[in-house]
Amino acid sequence: MKDTAIQVKGLQKSYKQLHVLKGVDFEVEKGNIFALLGSNGAGKTTVVKILTTLLKQDSGTATVNGFDVATKPDNVRQAISLTGQFAAVDEILTGRENLIMIAKLRYLKNPRQVADDLLKRFGLTDAAERKVSTYSGGMRRRLDIALSLVGKPHIIFLDEPTTGLDPEARIEVWKIIKELADGGTTVLLTTQYLEEAEQLADRIAILHEGRIIASGTLAELKKLFPSAKVEYVEKQPSLEEIFLAIIGKKEAK
Numbered sequence: 618m619k620d621t622a623i624q625v626k627g628l629q630k631s632y633k634q635l636h637v638l639k640g641v642d643f644e645v646e647k648g649n650i651f652a653l654l655g656s657n658g659a660g661k662t663t664v665v666k667i668l669t670t671l672l673k674q675d676s677g678t679a680t681v682n683g684f685d686v687a688t689k690p691d692n693v694r695q696a697i698s699l700t701g702q703f704a705a706v707d708e709i710l711t712g713r714e715n716l717i718m719i720a721k722l723r724y725l726k727n728p729r730q731v732a733d734d735l736l737k738r739f740g741l742t743d744a745a746e747r748k749v750s751t752y753s754g755g756m757r758r759r760l761d762i763a764l765s766l767v768g769k770p771h772i773i774f775l776d777e778p779t780t781g782l783d784p785e786a787r788i789e790v791w792k793i794i795k796e797l798a799d800g801g802t803t804v805l806l807t808t809q810y811l812e813e814a815e816q817l818a819d820r821i822a823i824l825h826e827g828r829i830i831a832s833g834t835l836a837e838l839k840k841l842f843p844s845a846k847v848e849y850v851e852k853q854p855s856l857e858e859i860f861l862a863i864i865g866k867k868e869a870k
C-alpha cells in the first residue's frame with residue numbers, strides 16, 4: 618500500500634464573493650515531488666496556505682502527514698515547512714545568523730553546526746558572514762529554502778521556488794529539490810514554469826477555475842493529447858539550452 622503524505626478532498630474557499638477553490642481533490646505520495654500548476658490567481662497559494670495551516674478552508678478536508686489541518690494544526694506544523702512565494706529572510710542578519718536564529722527557535726541542540734551544514738550544502742559558505750541585503754536573488758532563494766530545511770521536516774511546501782531566478786540558479790534549486798526527494802522528503806511545489814514541472818515532478822496537477830482539471834505523471838498527461846504528426850525537421854535548441862551552452866553550464870541531471 619502506498620503511503621500518503623497529503624490528502625485533499627473537496628476543498629473549497631472563497632474570499633468574500635470570490636469563489637477561488639470550488640472543490641479541489643488530490644493526493645501526494647510520501648517521498649514524491651508534486652507540482653501544482655495554474656495561472657496567476659488560480660488559487661495555488663491559497664491551497665498552500667490551507668495545507669500549511671495559515672488559512673482555514675470553508676469546506677472539504679485536508680490531511681498532512683496523517684493529521685487534519687483544521688483540527689490538528691499543531692501536529693501538521695511539526696511535520697512541515699513552508700517557503701513562501703516571497704522570501705522570508707531577515708535582511709539585516711547574515712546568512713549564518715538567519716539559520717542559527719531558526720535553529721534556536723526550533724530548539725535544535727547544535728544550532729551552529731546545523732547552520733554550517735546547510736550553508737555548505739547550499740553553496741553559501743563564502744557568503745555566510747555577509748548581510749542578506751547584499752545577496753543576489755538566487756542566493757536569497759537558496760537561503761530561504763535552507764531555512765525551511767532546519768529541523769528536517771518530512772514535508773516541504775515551496776510556493777514558486779524559482780520565480781525570478783536566472784536559468785542557472787533555477788537549475789541549482791531543481792537539484793536541491795531532487796536531492797530532498799531522493800532523501801525521502803515529500804515536496805509540494807507550485808510553479809508557473811511548465812518546464813520546472815517536467816523536470817522535477819513525479820506527479821503534476823493543473824488547477825483551473827477552482828478545480829483540478831488534470832493530474833497524473835507527465836507521461837499520463839501527454840496521453841491526454843493526440844501525439845503530433847511526425848515531421849522530419851531539425852530539432853531547434855530551446856532558448857534555455859542556448860543560454861546555458863553560452864554560459865557553459867550543464868543541464869541539471
Ligand SMILES: Nc1ncnc2c1ncn2[C@@H]1O[C@H](COP(=O)(O)OP(=O)(O)OP(=O)(O)O)[C@@H](O)[C@H]1O
Nearest residue numbers: 632635637655656657658659660661662663664702
Ligand atoms: N486575502 C485575500 N483576500 C481577497 N482575495 C484574495 C486574498 N488572497 C487571494 N485572493 C484572491 O484569490 C485568488 C487566488 O489567489 P492565489 O494567491 O491563491 O493565486 P495563485 O494561484 O497563487 O496566483 P499567483 O500565481 O499569482 O501566485 C486571486 O484572485 C486573488 O486575488
Ligand SMILES: [Mg+2]
Nearest residue numbers: 661662702776
Ligand atoms: Mg501564488
